[in-house]
Amino acid sequence: MNRFRITTSTLACSLLALLACSNTDNSVTPSTTGSTSGTTSTTVSVGTGVPDVFKKIYGATSITTDGVYVYIKTTGMPDHKSAYYPTSNSLYESFTGTTFGGNRFSKNPNSISAQNFTFKIPLNPKAATTHTATNLGAIGVSLNGVPFFNQYAGPNQPLRNEIVSFDQWWGHPAPTNEYHYHVEPLYLTTVTATKSSLLGFLLDGFPVYGPEENGTTVSNASLDAYHGHTHATAEYPNGIYHYHITSTDPYINGSGYYGTAGTFSK
Template sequence: MRRLITLPLVLLSSALAAHEHHGHAQWSEHNGQRCVTSNGLPNHATGQFPNRGNPHRISEQATHLCVTLTPKKNATPTMIERGAIGVAINGVPFRPETADYYDASSQRGFSRNPQSGWNLEGLGARDLLGMDSNNAHVDERGLYHYHGVPPTLTAHSSLLGYAADGFEIHYRANQPPSGYRLKPGQRPTAPYGRYDGTYIEDWQYVGGPHTLDRCNGGELDGRFVYFATDSFPFFPRCLWGTPSADFSPRARPNAAQPSQRLPARTNDAAARRQPPAAAIDACSGRSDGQRCQFSPPGRPSLQGQCRRTPQGVTACVP
């Protein structure tokens, strides 16, 4: 049975926006999947692109993205370090992370060179990256995408869109709140300075009563969903379900290339063994190769480096 839903995308105006776009998105449900076909343009006015912080121009995209209608939680989450983590109801991707790092040798102070280990946070460096009033900008392909909650999509429903693993993404004005907090003190290496949210590594997951989990997941009306929040991480940075192959971090949204998936089942006991939760939490928001520390249950604290493990997660490896 095939179910077809065409969304009437009405152009919205904004005092801070400079240009309007004829966005179009069509949703359908068939063969156990929920799919959206769109032209990659938003259904609202945007800031001007190119601009001082963003040299790219918005261009129409042939976008087709599908997620499962029956998402299931795995034992451990999949870290989404780059690329789209989901798609909004208007067909525009959610891509909270960036590919830019602090780089003192660059004229702009940042580049694609990850050597410093300080990864620019999209909204923490919003002016540097040319974000508009909907917390979005444009990549080198001309693809418009959201790094944070787009205010124009929150007026009529809490449902913003769907994560790559099929679970819904809702926004309810920081209710419940994120479990991430800024680290205390100062950065130990260049660019130095206090942890102020400019970089992903400025944040740590501390959790606490009634906060969202480390993937910004929680309960809504008795079911599991993800939440978009006004504070970091804004959108989930990891997914509890298996991401759709349509959300490849290094491919166009409609490309049929493999995405970051949980590894296939194997008979190898070492490959099946998951890192301790404390080791995964120690590297939440950190880049590969950064130093880390965690305390295994009943054992002394261990120091190590954040590494991508055979199980497909980033964890602290002694």
């Protein structure tokens, strides 16, 4: 999802914040990497009481909380170049090489366009008594505001036929023009962060980390049925359950949410 794209919805949100958002007391302006792959930085409107860890979601237009849930609004626009941007967009970049898994890139017919996403996730996530399956569509949000999708191209349909359409940063747009990641968000793990960094959150509020931990590649075998485990991380020194992205199916999430999922709306 400098690295940010300023859209009409972003400006509108900023205006509303000035006129009516009484719960907004500060803002976060993320630093830029200087990479030629991204855009320029913009300001995220942050409400009162939002924990610092959620302020890492630099691709949000606003982040607020009611004390029970965190509300993350994004346009879903990736902050990196892609063959799926319209050619008139400065982030358009033609791509004909190999993509995820060494597949030859085959562009799908969709394009990237700005959305109006709201991710409502628990402020203090807890393990669910009954674990529910992830749905098709957004199951979480990455740091650049782009949604995470699960390991399926359709109902119980594996990704093998879709993988060829992932762009150079391993994302692609749906028929609704919603850009998303099913697998490792390569721009985040190689440009804006690292392979072991926090990469976002699933809708149940538990964090998602990269494919490495303490200098070692994480394997599916080291994770539980939901594709995670519990211990301390840089952001949670007292320990927390967290997911890891891996290079093989199920990539981000396994047999459903570890916690009770919030909602996604657009």
